[in-house]
Amino acid sequence: MRSLREIHVIWGRNMRKLTRVPMLLFFSLFQPLLFLVLFSQVFSSMAKLPGFGYDNYLQFLVPTIVGLTALNSAFQSGMGMVTDMDAGLLDKFLIAPIRRSSILLGKIAADATRMAIQSSLIIVVSFIMGARFKTGILGILAMILIAVLFGIAWAGISNVVALRTRNAELTMLIGILITFPILFLSTGFMPSALLPSWLDTVAKFNPITYLVAALRALVNEGWVWTAIWQCLAVTAGLAAVTLTAATRAFRKVIS
Amino acid sequence: MAILEATDLVKIYPGDVKAVDGISFTVEEGEVFGFLGPNGAGKTTTIRIGVTLLALTSGTFVIDGIDVRQRPEEVRRRIGYAAQSVGVDDDLTGRENLILQGRLHGMSSRDAGAKADGLLQVIDLEDAANRRAGTFSGGMRKRLDLAQALVHHPRLLFLDEPTTGLDPQNRRALWSYLRELNQSGVTIFLTTQYLEEADVLCGRLAIIDHGQIKVEGSPTELKAALGGDMVTVTLPREAATESPAVGEPGTDGPLERTRAVLADVDGCSSVTVHENSVSVILRDGGAQLADLVRALDAAAVPVARLELAEPTLDDVFLKHTGERLRVDEVRPPSRVVGRRRGERA
Numbered sequence: 001m002r003s004l005r006e007i008h009v010i011w012g013r014n015m016r017k018l019t020r021v022p023m024l025l026f027f028s029l030f031q032p033l034l035f036l037v038l039f040s041q042v043f044s045s046m047a048k049l050p051g052f053g054y055d056n057y058l059q060f061l062v063p064t065i066v067g068l069t070a071l072n073s074a075f076q077s078g079m080g081m082v083t084d085m086d087a088g089l090l091d092k093f094l095i096a097p098i099r100r101s102s103i104l105l106g107k108i109a110a111d112a113t114r115m116a117i118q119s120s121l122i123i124v125v126s127f128i129m130g131a132r133f134k135t136g137i138l139g140i141l142a143m144i145l146i147a148v149l150f151g152i153a154w155a156g157i158s159n160v161v162a163l164r165t166r167n168a169e170l171t172m173l174i175g176i177l178i179t180f181p182i183l184f185l186s187t188g189f190m191p192s193a194l195l196p197s198w199l200d201t202v203a204k205f206n207p208i209t210y211l212v213a214a215l216r217a218l219v220n221e222g223w224v225w226t227a228i229w230q231c232l233a234v235t236a237g238l239a240a241v242t243l244t245a246a247t248r249a250f251r252k253v254i255s
Numbered sequence: 256m257a258i259l260e261a262t263d264l265v266k267i268y269p270g271d272v273k274a275v276d277g278i279s280f281t282v283e284e285g286e287v288f289g290f291l292g293p294n295g296a297g298k299t300t301t302i303r304i305g306v307t308l309l310a311l312t313s314g315t316f317v318i319d320g321i322d323v324r325q326r327p328e329e330v331r332r333r334i335g336y337a338a339q340s341v342g343v344d345d346d347l348t349g350r351e352n353l354i355l356q357g358r359l360h361g362m363s364s365r366d367a368g369a370k371a372d373g374l375l376q377v378i379d380l381e382d383a384a385n386r387r388a389g390t391f392s393g394g395m396r397k398r399l400d401l402a403q404a405l406v407h408h409p410r411l412l413f414l415d416e417p418t419t420g421l422d423p424q425n426r427r428a429l430w431s432y433l434r435e436l437n438q439s440g441v442t443i444f445l446t447t448q449y450l451e452e453a454d455v456l457c458g459r460l461a462i463i464d465h466g467q468i469k470v471e472g473s474p475t476e477l478k479a480a481l482g483g484d485m486v487t488v489t490l491p492r493e494a495a496t497e498s499p500a501v502g503e504p505g506t507d508g509p510l511e512r513t514r515a516v517l518a519d520v521d522g523c524s525s526v527t528v529h530e531n532s533v534s535v536i537l538r539d540g541g542a543q544l545a546d547l548v549r550a551l552d553a554a555a556v557p558v559a560r561l562e563l564a565e566p567t568l569d570d571v572f573l574k575h576t577g578e579r580l581r582v583d584e585v586r587p588p589s590r591v592v593g594r595r596r597g598e599r600a
Contacts, residue, residue, distance in 0.1 A: 009358045013344070020346045020387070088342030092403070095306050096359035097331040255310050 003105075006098040010106020011113070014080070018114060024080075028072035029118055036065045036126065039189070051193045054220060062126040063215030064188040066143060067208060069122050070151030071183070073115045075175030077107070078158030082168040085253070094254055104250065108152055115151040119144045131219070139218045146218075146228070150211045150235045156242025163249035188212050210234040257281040258411050258442050259288075259305070264314035266300050266466075274300040276466035277314070282411070282444050287437050289457035290446040291568065293580055297466040298446035299339060302415050305444070306336040318411060332360070335404035339415040341396045342403070345389030349380050349399050352388055353406055360407035367406070374402040378432070394425035401429070405436075412436070414445040418452060430455055450568045450580065462575055469575035474568060481566045481574060482524065484540030486547065488513055489532040489560040509556055516554045520547050525574050534573070536566070 018024050040058040047056045054060040084090045093103045123140055127133075133140055157178065162171045183189075185199065186208040192200055203209045214231035217224035259282035266275040275297040282288040290298045303309035304316055307327040316323045318330050343352050350371050357367025375384045378398040383391065388399060397417070404412060417433065418426040433456060437443055447453050453460050454474050461471040470477060494509045507515065513533045518526045522538035537543050544563060551558060572580045 006359075009355070012358075013347070013355050016351065017344070017346045087344065088338050088340055089344055091308055091336075091338060092342045092356065093359065094308055095331050095334070095336050096356070097328050097361065098359060254308070 003099055003102050006102035007106040007109060009098075010093070010103055011109040014107065014110030015113065018110075024076070025114065025117065028076050029069065029121060031072060032065045032069040032122055033125065035068065036061065036122065036129070040129065043189075046190075049194065051191070053191055053193070058126070058129060058131050059220055060191070060216070061189070062123075062131045063143070063219050064183075064212050065126070066119050066122055066147050066215055067150065067188070067211045068179075068183060069118050070115050070147040071154050071179050071208075072175075073111070073118050074151045074154035075158040075172060075179065076114075077111045077155035078160075078162030078171040078175070079168045081107070081159055081162040082166055082171055085166060086168075090254075100250075100254070104247065108155070111155050112148045112152055115148045116144050119147050133219050134222055135218045139223070142228075143215050143218050146211070146214055146231060146235075149232070150207075150238075153235050153239035153242055156239065156244075156246040159246040160242065160249050163246070163253050182206060182208055186212060207234045207238050256284050258284045258319055259444060260315075260317045261301070261305070262315045262317075264301065264304065264316060265312045266297070266304060266309070267312045273466055275304075275311075278463070278466070278468050279314075280461055280468060280471065282442060284410075284442055285437075285440065286458045287433070287443045287445065287456050289444075289453050289460040290463045291448070291450070291453040291457075291460050291572065291580070292446070292463035293448055296463045298463060299415055300466075301463075302336070302413050302444070302446060306334055306413050307331060332407070333409060334411050334413060335407070335409035336413040337400050337404045337415065337417060339419060341400040343388045343391075343396055343399050345387065347388060348385050349388055349391070349395075350375060350384040352399060353402055356403045356406040362407070370406055374405060378402045394421055394428075397421060397425070397429065398432075401432075405441075409441065411442045411444065414443060416446055416448065418447075418449065426452070448580065450572075454568055462572055464572075464576040464578075470571070477568065477571045478566045481536050481570060483522070483536045483538040483566075485534060485562075485564050485566045485570045486517075486537045486540075486544070487532050487534040487560075487562045487564075488517065488551065488556075488558060489562070491557055491559040492531050494531075494557045494559075512554055513551070513556045516550045516556060517547070520550050523547075527573060527577070529579075534570075536570075536574075537563075 040061050043057045043061075046052060047054060047060070052060075081090075094100070123143070135142070158171060158175055161174050165171060185202050186206045187195065187203050188208060192203065195203060210231045211234070214227045217227040261281070262279050264275050264278040265273070267273050278297070278301060280288075290301065292298055300309065304311045305318065305323065307323050307330055311324070319333050321329045323330050344355070347355065353371035353374055354364065354367040357370050358364065362370065375381050378401065380395060380398060380402075383395060388396065391399065397420075401414075401417070414433075418429050421429065430452070433443065445456065457474060459471070459473050460477075461468045463469065472480070490509055490513065510528060510531070510533065514526055514528050517523055517533055517535045520543070522543050523535045524538070525536045527534050537547065541563060548561070569580055572578070
């Protein structure tokens with residue numbers, strides 16, 4: 001109970017910051033929105049290719065963009081960590097009589113909330129653009145949940161970078177440098193069948209492929225539980241690695 | 256009763272950097288105790304160990320009977336800490352910053368709000384309470400930061416260079432506030448590199464340099480212990496740098512001659528040579544000044560200036576460290592944010 005209260009205080013502070021600086025909410029939305037609008041137009045004729053398998057490119061693209069939003073938002077998490085360290089705010093949290101885990105969990109809860117809001121906005125925009133969601137409202141909620149969980153696992157990477165470099169610009173730069181290639185080395189923009197075979201092999205080892213597969217199934221096919229469970233398993237494995245590394249980096253900074 | 260007891264404190268940073276080298280000191284309940292020393296002396300390291308932000312290498316640090324290593328959370332309830340650089344959230348208002356601190360210390364929203372309002376009045380920020388802290392001037396931010404450290408009624412307040420970066424007017428205002436705070440029963444442990452600040456605020460202080468405490472006592476005691484007045488003989492810059500004449504072995508330069516003359520005068524002690532001046536402590540001060548001038552004259556030392564002054568903490572510092580504690584008294588704040596408008600000292 002006490003921990004919940006502490007987490008709530010930290011979460012509340014981050015949320016208040018989000019309302020005070022709306023830029024923090026829209027910062028990581030620009031690129032996904034741009035991709036959503038541009039790619040769905042530029043690649044629209046791709047749907048005519050044999051073996052593509054989807055009615056139109058927008059239906060195929062929306063899940064990728066929802067995932068991308070979570071990835072971008074994840075790197076915002078590390079930047080927030082650097083800002084808090086630089087401003088001496090992390091120290092203020094550390095000398096308060098609260099659990100260290102509450103500081104991290106409060107931050108994760110705030111990151112998750114932000115990712116959920118951002119994913120919802122993307123889904124609304126896609127709907128306006130004509131995308132339709134096979135699994136309805138429940139499926140949309142499941143999509144948001146899956147994207148948020150994956151985003152939290154990804155945020156672990158950004159926090160490791162942040163805690164090691166203590167430099168916001170570098171954290172953002174490394175975030176972009178990691179996210180971009182990994183995104184294009186997945187099935188995010190092209191179905192597996194149409195990828196060159198080497199890329200198809202690489203994509204099979206890419207966690208983002210599993211995220212996109214689960215989200216894509218929910219949008220286009222229905223409750224494909226194999227895809228969903230695979231994605232959750234990959235997310236759990238990824239989170240185990242990244243969040244352990246982040247916790248370790250955090251401990252190092254505060255000792 | 257001692258509220259803080261540090262014994263044989265050592266902190267070695269990675270790379271074998273010894274920041275604190277065997278420090279022992281106590282702070283009594285109700286006093287203002289200070290560390291006076293230059294940058295890099297180990298002041299901040301000591302404070303960060305005390306506020307549980309940094310692990311010590313060896314020794315003990317006990318606050319109110321509690322070892323900071325064994326029960327850090329208990330220690331955190333009893334202390335307040337304002338770091339050298341201000342720790343306020345620019346995106347929150349002044350009031351929200353204070354409420355957040357109260358909430359982090361387990362207060363209900365209502366209690367934290369009431370406490371915040373009271374503190375805003377005390378630190379004279381009522382008018383700016385609902386403005387974002389990012390718009391505050393340096394002085395306002397410093398006051399807000401101090402108030403943040405007080406929300407939960409700490410018994411012991413750690414202040415790391417509380418007035419660094421403030422202009423003289425704001426500095427004096429903060430001093431008088433800190434004195435009031437101390438009179439209300441809060442024990443204060445502060446660090447400073449400003450001589451005047453140590454003199455004005457501290458009941459007792461320790462001079463710290465290169466990770467070690469050189470001497471400890473009240474400012475008055477420390478100055479009296481020098482045993483007289485301070486005389487400084489300054490040579491013309493050209494004469495001071497003149498080297499001994501070539502071909503005349505055994506002849507010293509003017510600076511060295513001055514030192515020798517002064518060391519010979521009866522009642523002189525602690526002769527220290529600086530760049531182009533020599534200072535001594537003269538037991539009977541003014542009465543002996545004539546002797547000193549005659550001796551200088553006899554040795555044909557070119558004198559640019561002669562000063563006689565009551566000893567200052569800088570002289571105490573000089574005696575115990577061999578160097579002067581020279582600090583530009585007004586430095587730019589570490590973070591310049593906001594405007595001056597609406598600020599009151």
